[in-house]
Amino acid sequence: MSSTIASDIVHAAHTWRTTLSMPEVSAADWAAFESWVNADPRHADAFDRAETLYQALGDVDADALGPELMRPSPRERQRQWLSQVLSTPRRQVRWIGVTASLLVLAIVSLFFMLPRFATDPETLAYAASYESGLGELRTITLADGTSITLGAKSSVSTDFDADFRRITLLDGVAFFDVAPDPRRPFVVTAGSLKAQAIGTGFEVKRLDDLTRVAVAEGQVRVLHPQVLFGQPRATLKAVPLSEGEQVAATGTAGLGEPVSIAVASVGAWRADRLVYKQAPLAELVADARRYADFEIVMADSVSDLRNVFISAFFDAGDVESMLNTLPDIAPVIVIRTSDGGIEIHRKPAE
Numbered sequence: 001m002s003s004t005i006a007s008d009i010v011h012a013a014h015t016w017r018t019t020l021s022m023p024e025v026s027a028a029d030w031a032a033f034e035s036w037v038n039a040d041p042r043h044a045d046a047f048d049r050a051e052t053l054y055q056a057l058g059d060v061d062a063d064a065l066g067p068e069l070m071r072p073s074p075r076e077r078q079r080q081w082l083s084q085v086l087s088t089p090r091r092q093v094r095w096i097g098v099t100a101s102l103l104v105l106a107i108v109s110l111f112f113m114l115p116r117f118a119t120d121p122e123t124l125a126y127a128a129s130y131e132s133g134l135g136e137l138r139t140i141t142l143a144d145g146t147s148i149t150l151g152a153k154s155s156v157s158t159d160f161d162a163d164f165r166r167i168t169l170l171d172g173v174a175f176f177d178v179a180p181d182p183r184r185p186f187v188v189t190a191g192s193l194k195a196q197a198i199g200t201g202f203e204v205k206r207l208d209d210l211t212r213v214a215v216a217e218g219q220v221r222v223l224h225p226q227v228l229f230g231q232p233r234a235t236l237k238a239v240p241l242s243e244g245e246q247v248a249a250t251g252t253a254g255l256g257e258p259v260s261i262a263v264a265s266v267g268a269w270r271a272d273r274l275v276y277k278q279a280p281l282a283e284l285v286a287d288a289r290r291y292a293d294f295e296i297v298m299a300d301s302v303s304d305l306r307n308v309f310i311s312a313f314f315d316a317g318d319v320e321s322m323l324n325t326l327p328d329i330a331p332v333i334v335i336r337t338s339d340g341g342i343e344i345h346r347k348p349a350e
Contacts, residue, residue, distance in 0.1 A: 013046035020235050030228060126160035135291045137270060145179035151269050153290040172290060173205040175267040193249050194223040203267045207286040214246035216266035222247055227254030272316040278309040281330050292319045295341035302332060302346050
């Protein structure tokens with residue numbers, strides 16, 4: 001691949017990345033982009049590098065790209081190397097194979113001769129799962145010093161190695177007080193959403209289709225697939241969050257824009273306070289189910305209340321009062337069933 005062609009492809013990739021990050025991207029733009037990507041395997045490589053650069057450095061002006069950014073990616077270099085090997089005379093290929101074998105042997109020998117990378121292997125390789133019960137709060141301290149507080153009826157899994165610290169929030173809500181480790185990023189996955197911490201304290205909530213990230217201290221970078229016409233795309237939308245900000249995402253609407261919140265409200269459930277700012281009704285009901293020892297059912301008539309958002313706070317230890325208050329702040333009625341459960345219906349039109 002000549003340098004001229006490489007430069008054109010890289011510039012085009014950065015132009016596409018900028019176009020697709022705009023607030024409004026038309027169906028014609030997506031179609032043109034997919035046509036460009038499929039036209040040449042090098043286009044996908046270049047776009048991958050453009051996206052990686054953006055995630056690491058922020059927006060990059062294509063006209064400011066220097067020779068260092070024009071270097072082929074590892075995948076491109078591998079493809080070029082294989083092409084050269086396949087076109088090399090057989091005798092030269094044999095010498096390449098001998099040299100490669102000696103190099104592998106030297107690397108293996110060094111691995112066994114040098115001391116281990118870390119004195120505490122558990123800090124590097126660490127995998128476990130944790131969960132909390134109904135109405136229970138649970139705090140776990142991980143091998144690296146990170147503290148995780150699980151909300152009621154919540155669960156996480158951990159997967160640490162020498163390069164990354166990965167956490168998966170399986171259900172519920174968790175607050176993370178992250179121990180600094182510049183060598184290994186700390187990333188929380190909740191469904192399609194990823195939140196990468198930058199020395200921080202933050203919470204992540206996952207309830208059905210909703211995921212939410214709120215920051216109490218430091219910064220978090222939130223990633224989620226772009227959504228077009230209700231369908232997730234391969235490209236990602238990135239939103240940086242700072243102290244006192246939160247962002248929410250759903251599978252059909254994608255990642256929203258950050259909103260300001262009171263820092264004291266982040267993780268307030270650790271002090272038995274459930275705080276909501278423009279939260280959907282379904283989120284309140286899902287939280288109530290994590291504390292209540294009785295059944296809570298949302299009737300079909302409530303399904304069209306997706307655009308009802310609530311700002312309020314409640315005592316997590318008094319779920320019945322929380323449910324009894326709902327008719328005052330949302331167009332619903334609460335009915336007590338004969339078996340002690342709760343049914344939530346849409347309030348009839350007057």
